[in-house]
Amino acid sequence: MNSEVTVFEASGPIAMFRKPYTTTSSVSFAFPPPTAIAGMIAAIIGIPNGSSNEPSNAQYWPYMRGTRVAVRIMAEVKWKKHSLNFSNTKNPQDNPRIQVKHQFVGSPRYRIYVTGQLEERLREFLESGCFIYTPCLGTAYAIADLTYIETFPWQPVKEDVIGVDTVVPWNEDLEVDVLRSQGIFREIVPFKFDEERTLIESKTVLYQPSPASKIYLRRRDGLDVTQCGEDVVAWFPPW
Numbered sequence: 698m699n700s701e702v703t704v705f706e707a708s709g710p711i712a713m714f715r716k717p718y719t720t721t722s723s724v725s726f727a728f729p730p731p732t733a734i735a736g737m738i739a740a741i742i743g744i745p746n747g748s749s750n751e752p753s754n755a756q757y758w759p760y761m762r763g764t765r766v767a768v769r770i771m772a773e774v775k776w777k778k779h780s781l782n783f784s785n786t787k788n789p790q791d792n793p794r795i796q797v798k799h800q801f802v803g804s805p806r807y808r809i810y811v812t813g814q815l816e817e818r819l820r821e822f823l824e825s826g827c828f829i830y831t832p833c834l835g836t837a838y839a840i841a842d843l844t845y846i847e848t849f850p851w852q853p854v855k856e857d858v859i860g861v862d863t864v865v866p867w868n869e870d871l872e873v874d875v876l877r878s879q880g881i882f883r884e885i886v887p888f889k890f891d892e893e894r895t896l897i898e899s900k901t902v903l904y905q906p907s908p909a910s911k912i913y914l915r916r917r918d919g920l921d922v923t924q925c926g927e928d929v930v931a932w933f934p935p936w
Contacts, residue, residue: 701812702925703820704846706771707737708806712834713799717887717896723799725835727774727906728864730886731933733835734766734809741843742818743829747892755894761936764813765921769863769928772806774906805834810863810930812851820848852924859922860911865931867901870918877913882906889936900933 707729714726714733729737739746739757747754780796811819822828823845832841858874865871867883875881881903888900903912911929914920921932 700851701816701820702849702851702923702930703811703816703823704808704849704925704928705811705823706806706808706844706846707832707834707841708772708804708844709834709839709841710804711777711839712802712805713839714802714835723797725800725802726884726886727802727882728768728770728805728807728904729809729835730888731766731900731936732887732890734768734811735761735764735890735936737809737832737841738764738766738811738815738819740830740832741822741828742815745830751893753894754892755890756892758890758892758936760815762814763935764811764815765932765935767810767863767930767932769808769810769908769930770806770904770906771808771908772804773908774805775803777801777803801839802834808846808863808928810925810928810932812932813935820845847926849925854922854924854929858913858915859917859929860913861922861931862908862911862928863930865903865912865914866920866933867903868919870916871914871920872916873903874913874915878905879910881912888933 714729716724744757744760747756780798782794833839834841885899885901889898923930
């Protein structure tokens, strides 16, 4: 395992990480799921997705093997709703345009933690303030502003009861102090795709929509938790 953790922040006016089961209206996750973070990493370091040959391609996924990520919500989650104009491809003779309702995250800011085989390449791009492909917060028109924070050594947390700052991948061996955490949201997010963007694996996660709140764990068997500066970070498994 790479012993270094590179940390950066991604922010912008809006974000839209579309939930796959939504149809008529597009609804967003409150934070970038691991699949979106993988696409952002690939964009920064320049791994092509092959979409010029097939729009659904995601050919950067084999390069993600061995990489681990975590994400923290750094700005209070605020929802915005707008209707976007689209071409009516089903019945253009009846109405050439249709309006589709979209849910966006307003003024988002996320802190992303990366370790593994791509960490060093990613750090080099972040330190130089450049990228190969434009990183986005979910959709192409939600362009991300990137800020390199720091690189930290891998430092496991030894305390039995801890307050986690990041999104927490859930497993049945975790025990959460719900009262001290003051309410928690639960979500199922896509974790891994194949090269044709077919979903391979999902993860259940816990998260707090406010950066001022933590998720307090009484027991954390099966969960890797480290200290990154002042942040207590819960890691997704390696891809």
